[in-house]
Amino acid sequence: MKKLMTLTTLAALAMPAMASAQDGYTFALVPKAMNNPFFDLARDGCYAAQEELDDVTCEYIGPGEHTEMEQIQIVQDLISRGVDGIAVSPSNAPAMAKALQQAVEAGIPVMTWDADLLAEDADIRATFVGTKNYDIGVNLANITQERHPDGGTICLQTGGAAAANHNERLKGIRDTLAGEDMGEAPGTPLDGQGGWTEISGCPLITDDDGNKAVQGMTDILAANPDLTAFVSTGAFTQWFDNAYRQAAEPYKAEMDSGEMSIIVADTLPMQMEQLADGLSNGQVGQRPYEMGYRSMFILKDLVEGNEVEDPIYTGLDVCTNDNAESCLGGDS
Known part of the structure; x- marks a missing residue:
């Protein structure tokens, strides 16, 4: 079931985040690994959103290879640095939930993309954007x-x-x-x-x-x-x-x-x-470019106190030997 989330539902995130608005926002897009061509497309979408949003910087950062503990450490470092928002594709959903709880307590809005938290931890993040x-x-x-x-x-x-x-x-x-x-x-x-x-x-x-x-x-x-x-x-x-x-x-x-x-x-x-x-x-x-692109707009909405839908699905392309030339980019 879909729900609407606002920044005010996430432990009073608004004031710390709004304080940085005059200098622009830095939003982190954290993949499972940076040596993955799937996540390269999400990175490209993130950078495209950065070009459209004058006050947003996309920081694409994650483990060089798929390493669960390194990804958690990167998120913890982002929290310590005080970035304005974090969008993460969790490698280890239960462990990442604990790290993202620390972000919420620090006043940083968080969301997931590509991969979500477990259902029992879903209230920690504002929304999920990606594939069902x-x-x-x-x-x-x-x-x-x-x-x-x-x-x-x-x-x-x-x-x-x-x-x-x-x-x-x-x-x-x-x-x-x-x-x-x-x-x-x-x-x-x-x-x-x-x-x-x-x-x-x-x-x-x-x-x-x-x-x-x-x-x-x-x-x-x-x-x-x-x-x-x-x-x-x-x-x-x-x-x-x-x-x-x-x-x-x-x-x-x-x-x-x-x-x-x-x-x-x-x-x-x-x-x-x-x-x-x-x-x-x-x-x-899946549509990873759209995931990275939309994550920047979603985090900006969150940090400015606007409502976002949860979850946000980006659709699928179903391809076979018979329709390989025409299957991409549909509205499924």
């Missing part, structure tokens, strides 16, 4: 079902084990394939429900590491030649184009015939080229 992550899983599963209506064996690949966004995507996949509620996120592994069974060794945890992701896929496909579907909740599997192509190419004939499928979240440029070349069978894309 459960729906990513639903759409990944829908593509899988369309290609394999009789079910089969499946390996799921995900990001960090404590990342709330990826766990919601896993639940969306499992609920949809099973045709029933598989419990709290990330859901119970499939064991025949809806005709689907998750193989031993999955889900694969990647920690948002592209090398680890493509190696995990390579090993699973080699060890399970009769696998029906490999489904990944994040783009990490496909970041390194040459490595991914080498891993997927041996299975292209099965992918073309419909015997096997590789279906992955996100629609980054290299991913769309892989889809067009028949080296994936589906992509469910």
